Amino acid sequence: MKRLFIPTLAALAVAACSGPEGWTVEGTVEDGEGRKMAVEGFNAGRWYVIDSVQIERGGSFAYHAPAPAAVAEVLRLNFDGRTIYFPVDSIDRLSIATDTAGFGTDYTLTGTPAAEKIVAIDRMIAAGVAAKGADGALADPELKQKLNEIAINDSTCIAAYYIINKNIGGRPLYDLSQRRDLGIVGAVAQRFADMRPDDARTKWLTQIYLAARRASNPAAATSGVTLEAQESGLIDITRFDNRGASQSLAEVAGKGGVTVLSFTNYDLENSPAYNVILADLHRRYAAQGLQIYQIAFDADEVEWKRKADNLPWITVWNSPVDGADVLMQYNVGTLPLTYVIDRNGTIAERVVDPAKLSAAVAKHI
16 A cells, blocks of 8 residues: 555545545534535645535535545544534545534534544543643543543544644643653554555654654664564553452563563454463463463553463553553554563563464463
8 A cells, every 4th residue: 555645635636526425414504504614635734625515405415535545544524713623535435513602512423333432532622621621631641541531541542643733722632752642652653554554644643752762862773663572671561460469570570480461451353362362372381480470551440451361371461550651551552462581681672463473472481
């Protein structure tokens, strides 16, 4: 999928009508008859006009892209400077209902799970601004933590990309001069590098992350999305397991065997298949000292305990109160993610693809 980001979006506006029809956004803007809205795309920190759409009689409108979206995007409708954001992928069909008075603040957006997630993000931010003002929302650690969790657990990448590029009151939601914010941006950049290496946004995210990192630490690495865990050695994680016992990663990895450090979320669709791979590794190598330290980022502790109950390895819970620090420290951009720690307690490999985990572990047994 080696396409440049701008041409990919621009093609939606200029492709020949004889091609296959792509995604659609339609709906109503009451009291907007005869007026136009701009369809806008986002690229490297700026919004630009792709096309326009006319609001017809009764407030109805429909915009049909002449070709499917090559990559998942978040676009927006701009009506007199007020905007409604919506995600598109392939041949999605979305519906928006609003009016001229409430455009951008009072609307419904339906059609796909991604659309519902974008609406939830915007509602969350709007509620924060309504309660505390723009400055208060920007400084609200609880709001930021909730958004961090959505970004880290977003398997599609697109909601994470949307979150880290949000602005509140004209100021960026994620301040790259702040270590925690930079860590989340780095995690999203890593996810794009892992999952979408040919997406033009991957290069842009990596560039802004590294530029901000160099500004805060001139001695930082100059190429690639660098793992802090690899730079500073093993970083300890201490959490309570499903039986209430405190478990230290450093202690587990210090016993002289190979350790598999697993970052996961049991609610994810691919979690059962991933755990089958871990179970096979445990069966084959536990007698040779292999240990698995699995940290789960599930939202519900009771459900996590229920699912962890029959697992034969160490499983601990990272609660919302614990935050995303360990994800940033280990630069986890996608879940599940695995590290192989050798018999010396040193991080030996980072494994993104679970299918490659067995071969990676076998090299160090």
